[in-house]
Amino acid sequence: MQLTLEILEKLALQHGDDIAIEDASTQVSYSELVTAVNALAVALQSKDPVPGSRVGLCAANSMEYIVSMLAILAAGKTLVPMNCHGTSEQMLQILMDTHPGTVLVDDIGDALVKSEDDLKIPFSQFPGLVLTYRDQKPAITS
Known part of the structure; x- marks a missing residue:
């Protein structure tokens, strides 16, 4: 939502x-957080422009x-949380039940998420997405 x-x-x-969020090794300022959130939201809308479409998130708690x-x-999308401590079979069932257009993964x-690679956006791609859409x-x- 806007x-x-x-x-x-x-x-x-x-x-x-000022520091907005931090973990043991990284600190992110409010300005950096807005830039990252904006960039990833634009990337999600570019990948799937349909408002309200579902985006899965299968990852452990982290800054990303x-x-x-x-x-x-x-991005105006619907979050589909996916338990990263589940099984591949459970993740497949969630994918079949919710039909997300994208899944963000660590x-x-x-x-765990056995799907076509074009469905997934790995956290490792975030720096490039921020540079592209900043x-x-x-x-x-x-």
């Missing part, structure tokens, strides 16, 4: 270089997981 992006942009204006959830919402999710904003969806 509300997600509006809130993030306001936070970035107010807090800019947070960015993914925010980007899915900012290394664990990539191994100056764009997702289309407004209703």
Whole structure:
């Protein structure tokens, strides 16, 4: 939803270089977070332009997981959470039940989700997507 992006942009204006999220090895500022969320949202809309379409997310908790959830919402998509501690059979059943147009995966999710590679966007592609789409904003969806 655009509300997600509006809130993030306001936070970035107010807090800019302050740390928004961090883990043991990385810190991301509010400005960097908005850039990453915008870029991934644009990438999701480019891959599947249908508003409200489903996007699976099969990954362990991480900074990329947070960015993914925010980007899915900012793109106007429907989040389909997938348990990265499940089995490949369970992941297949979720895919068959929900028919996502895209699935975002970390290394664990990539191994679990047995599907065509063009369905998946691995977290390892995020830096390239941010570079590609960093100056764009997702289309407004209703």
